[in-house]
Amino acid sequence: MKHGVNELRRSYLEFFESKEHLAMKSFSLVPQNDNSLLLINAGMAPLKPYFTGQEVPPRKRVTTCQKCIRTGDIDNVGKTARHLTFFEMLGNFSFGDYFKKEAIHWSWEYLTEVLGLDPERLYPSIYGEDDEAFKIWNEEIGIPGEKITRFYRDPETGECDNFWEHGAGPCGPCSEIYYDRGEKYGCGKPDCKVGCDCDRFMEVWNNVFTQFEGDGHGNYTELSQKNIDTGMGLERLAVVMQDVDSVFDIDTMKEIRDKVCELSHKTYQTDVMDDVSIRLITDHIRSATFMISDGIRPGTGGREYVLRRIIRRAARHGRILGIEGLFMSRLAEVVINNSKDGYPELDEKKEFIFTTLNAEEERFNRTLDNGLARLAEMEEEMKAKGQKVLSGENAFMLYDTFGFPTDLTAEILEEKGYSYDEAGFEKCMAHQKETARGARKETNYMGADATVYNELPTDYVSEFDGYQNITEDEVLKDLVVFSEEGGSLSNVLAEGDKGAIISEKTPFYATMGGQQGDKGVIFTDGGKFIVEDTVKVVGNKIAHVGYVESGIFTKGKKATFAADEGLRSATCKNHSATHLLQKALREVLGNHVEQAGSYQDPSRTRFDFSHDKAMTAEELRKVEDMVNQKIAEKIPVVTQVMAIDEARKSGAMALFGEKYGEEVRVVSMGDFSKEFCGGTHVKNTGEIGTFKIVSESGIAGGTRRIEAITGDNVIAYYREIEEEFHEAAAAAKSTPQQLKDKILSMQKEIKELSAQLESLKAKAAREALGDATSDMEDVAGVKLIKKALSGVDMNGLRDLGDELKGSVGECGVIVLASENEGKVSLMIMATDGAIKKGAHAGNLIKALAPMVGGGGGGRPNMAQAGGKNPAGISDAMDAAADALKEQINQ
Numbered sequence: 055m056k057h058g059v060n061e062l063r064r065s066y067l068e069f070f071e072s073k074e075h076l077a078m079k080s081f082s083l084v085p086q087n088d089n090s091l092l093l094i095n096a097g098m099a100p101l102k103p104y105f106t107g108q109e110v111p112p113r114k115r116v117t118t119c120q121k122c123i124r125t126g127d128i129d130n131v132g133k134t135a136r137h138l139t140f141f142e143m144l145g146n147f148s149f150g151d152y153f154k155k156e157a158i159h160w161s162w163e164y165l166t167e168v169l170g171l172d173p174e175r176l177y178p179s180i181y182g183e184d185d186e187a188f189k190i191w192n193e194e195i196g197i198p199g200e201k202i203t204r205f206y207r208d209p210e211t212g213e214c215d216n217f218w219e220h221g222a223g224p225c226g227p228c229s230e231i232y233y234d235r236g237e238k239y240g241c242g243k244p245d246c247k248v249g250c251d252c253d254r255f256m257e258v259w260n261n262v263f264t265q266f267e268g269d270g271h272g273n274y275t276e277l278s279q280k281n282i283d284t285g286m287g288l289e290r291l292a293v294v295m296q297d298v299d300s301v302f303d304i305d306t307m308k309e310i311r312d313k314v315c316e317l318s319h320k321t322y323q324t325d326v327m328d329d330v331s332i333r334l335i336t337d338h339i340r341s342a343t344f345m346i347s348d349g350i351r352p353g354t355g356g357r358e359y360v361l362r363r364i365i366r367r368a369a370r371h372g373r374i375l376g377i378e379g380l381f382m383s384r385l386a387e388v389v390i391n392n393s394k395d396g397y398p399e400l401d402e403k404k405e406f407i408f409t410t411l412n413a414e415e416e417r418f419n420r421t422l423d424n425g426l427a428r429l430a431e432m433e434e435e436m437k438a439k440g441q442k443v444l445s446g447e448n449a450f451m452l453y454d455t456f457g458f459p460t461d462l463t464a465e466i467l468e469e470k471g472y473s474y475d476e477a478g479f480e481k482c483m484a485h486q487k488e489t490a491r492g493a494r495k496e497t498n499y500m501g502a503d504a505t506v507y508n509e510l511p512t513d514y515v516s517e518f519d520g521y522q523n524i525t526e527d528e529v530l531k532d533l534v535v536f537s538e539e540g541g542s543l544s545n546v547l548a549e550g551d552k553g554a555i556i557s558e559k560t561p562f563y564a565t566m567g568g569q570q571g572d573k574g575v576i577f578t579d580g581g582k583f584i585v586e587d588t589v590k591v592v593g594n595k596i597a598h599v600g601y602v603e604s605g606i607f608t609k610g611k612k613a614t615f616a617a618d619e620g621l622r623s624a625t626c627k628n629h630s631a632t633h634l635l636q637k638a639l640r641e642v643l644g645n646h647v648e649q650a651g652s653y654q655d656p657s658r659t660r661f662d663f664s665h666d667k668a669m670t671a672e673e674l675r676k677v678e679d680m681v682n683q684k685i686a687e688k689i690p691v692v693t694q695v696m697a698i699d700e701a702r703k704s705g706a707m708a709l710f711g712e713k714y715g716e717e718v719r720v721v722s723m724g725d726f727s728k729e730f731c732g733g734t735h736v737k738n739t740g741e742i743g744t745f746k747i748v749s750e751s752g753i754a755g756g757t758r759r760i761e762a763i764t765g766d767n768v769i770a771y772y773r774e775i776e777e778e779f780h781e782a783a784a785a786a787k788s789t790p791q792q793l794k795d796k797i798l799s800m801q802k803e804i805k806e807l808s809a810q811l812e813s814l815k816a817k818a819a820r821e822a823l824g825d826a827t828s829d830m831e832d833v834a835g836v837k838l839i840k841k842a843l844s845g846v847d848m849n850g851l852r853d854l855g856d857e858l859k860g861s862v863g864e865c866g867v868i869v870l871a872s873e874n875e876g877k878v879s880l881m882i883m884a885t886d887g888a889i890k891k892g893a894h895a896g897n898l899i900k901a902l903a904p905m906v907g908g909g910g911g912g913r914p915n916m917a918q919a920g921g922k923n924p925a926g927i928s929d930a931m932d933a934a935a936d937a938l939k940e941q942i943n944q
Contacts, residue, residue, distance in 0.1 A: 132334030425456030446478015520561030581605025
């Protein structure tokens with residue numbers, strides 16, 4: 055349709071490309087090297103390193119359409135037609151290039167000339183003290199002064215909507231553009247104008263002029279490099295261009311909304327409460343689909359918990375609407391079809407998205423009914439006591455046992471006029487909260503603690519040049535010396551110093567994409583620096599971390615960089631095998647398999663992947679055989695550098711959450727495997743030698759882990775097994791060839807001896823018991839046998855109890871206790887007749903067990919307990935009759 059969301063997105067990016075901007079793909083929703091955010095929540099958030107000059111941007115002019123998620127107002131989503139958790143943010147950015155004049159002119163040009171909006175209905179706003187912006191709007195664009203709104207700081211708080219700042223760091227005034235939607239969207243007040251809370255004047259554009267450095271205390275200095283950060287919500291723009299009431303009526307969201315109505319057999323805008331659920335599901339399925347496409351899985355902490363909340367809120371509202379069965383993957387299909395034009399990764403990952411949604415929805419459905427029933431019981435208890443607040447302990451139990459996010463509990467309670475004790479809940483959940491809070495740290499503007507590497511000059515980057523060579527002569531560009539206080543830049547590293555060496559080119563691979571960094575040596579004529587690790591640091595630089603074994607290293611001098619060839623070769627084998635492994639897993643288990651993490655070093659490969667159950671021995675064998683078959687075929691490993699769009703079209707698999715440039719490296723192994731990968735690999739699969747899976751396990755809900763080895767490590771693995779095999783044979787007084795038969799013979803002998811031992815123990819227990827009936831008591835018509843023994847375990851007590859049942863007849867209770875190696879075993883049995891009279895073995899145990907320093911419980915007919923106080927056995931025996939009598943009388 056004309057002015058559809060996809061058309062508007064393309065139109066905006068093409069317009070700024072015509073203004074010499076580089077159109078970049080949206081970054082992942084998962085922040086990179088930014089601990090201040092759980093999820094990307096603004097168009098500029100992934101670009102912070104370019105704004106600060108910490109990294110060199112690919113071009114000084116950039117434009118993006120960034121996917122964003124904000125959950126601060128999640129409780130209002132659905133209740134209003136304004137609030138969203140997921141949205142797309144259009145942006146044009148200048149890193150020290152153009153400034154206010156161009157930004158304002160281009161925003162006006164796009165809105166009025168490209169989109170054709172009526173200039174009379176557009177109203178700019180500025181920061182109250184920004185006379186420069188006022189002059190551009192008034193004198194150059196031609197907007198009358200009375201149509202330009204100045205917003206000033208609040209005299210009490212010092213805050214202003216038209217001055218953007220986030221703690222200490224770059225900041226500056228804003229200039230927004232509002233569109234007058236007409237009186238029908240207004241509040242009817244005579245003073246309705248820009249800034250009113252009604253829906254008449256809608257902000258569509260926000261130019262942020264980053265021209266100051268703020269200290270966080272109201273003091274500002276002028277930046278030498280001024281930047282432009284423009285934000286425009288794509289959904290809001292579509293509302294204006296399509297002339298609809300709300301974001302839920304624009305083309306892409308209406309399709310989702312209509313699908314919700316189809317599945318629920320509801321009609322939008324006929325029932326207020328139904329509309330809340332319809333809007334909530336429409337929004338939440340967008341967030342969930344995009345989050346999963348970026349590799350986020352539902353979980354209990356950080357962004358994983360955010361995803362779980364979103365999915366479960368939508369699933370519950372689906373039930374409220376009467377939708378039957380699993381439905382979220384069906385809605386996700388609509389999201390994918392609507393948005394794959396701008397986000398092709400949605401289509402690439404659709405099987406994984408569907409599988410993840412179905413698994414979480416099923417998981418929630420399994421606990422929801424029980425949880426709702428338990429919550430209903432809690433509500434009845436509150437009602438009976440005249441209470442309106444659910445205890446924090448109960449709210450936590452719902453969370454911990456039934457997987458109810460607190461906002462879901464709050465939402466259900468709110469519908470009945472109740473609330474819950476938030477402080478009490480937080481106290482119960484301290485550990486989980488601390489874990490989640492640790493995922494998002496309070497840090498500086500960049501969202502990462504500053505290190506010595508932040509002090510490095512920004513006029514160069516490091517280039518990995520070791521795909522073909524592992525040795526190279528390079529200049530020592532910068533040196534870092536480490537100390538107990540941290541680190542500092544230095545001109546010299548001397549013998550014994552621990553530190554890091556940075557160069558513009560290096561044959562050392564830095565840890566990235568799961569592959570661990572190279573080790574090796576940097577040496578000069580008189581010096582030797584041992585490289586223990588190679589890491590990528592801020593500003594796209596590579597640091598060789600280690601210590602000076604001998605000599606002196608001086609900044610600016612040349613040195614030979616030599617990565618360890620043997621270790622590199624072993625790592626390459628493991629990395630290439632990982633590519634084969636991923637493909638084999640998809641062949642054997644299905645296309646829902648996606649990489650969830652990986653690790654390769656010289657000794658092993660570890661691969662985490664999406665799959666909802668343990669692999670069978672047969673599946674593991676098939677995967678292992680398939681990988682070894684491809685190794686035997688000696689397939690050439692081909693690496694190509696190509697444009698990212700071309701790479702996607704070629705069928706190459708991209709990894710979740712990875713930050714890719716306009717060009718990517720694609721590693722192919724024949725027709726079998728093709729992946730985006732910047733790591734190092736063998737030249738053909740035959741170099742791997744052989745492949746062996748050593749373990750498969752679960753590490754989280756829906757995520758499995760395989761650990762495997764290759765090459766010489768497989769030989770070493772089998773050699774170790776062989777040695778252990780020989781040692782086991784020697785210990786069994788056998789030979790390796792006869793060990794199996796020897797073990798079977800030993801097991802048979804052990805079984806026979808165990809049976810004899812149990813028989814002797816039973817005989818000893820009966821002898822210790824003696825004639826227990828001689829001490830039988832009558833307690834209110836119930837026969838009671840109680841006996842203290844020694845050296846009888848719990849199994850023996852149960853056997854004796856069964857034998858004594860015949861002695862007490864239809865109405866009796868048996869209490870037996872035994873000391874065994876300083877510990878107490880306590881067992882009670884009650885017949886059906888005794889139970890009818892009020893006896894309860896489980897409750898008797900609860901009364902007697904504390905006397906022997908223990909606790910326990912059980913059913914009315916049988917219960918048992920353990921204890922640590924043998925001295926209390928006589929007290930327990932003495933108290934048995936009174937405790938039984940009390941039960942019968944009640």
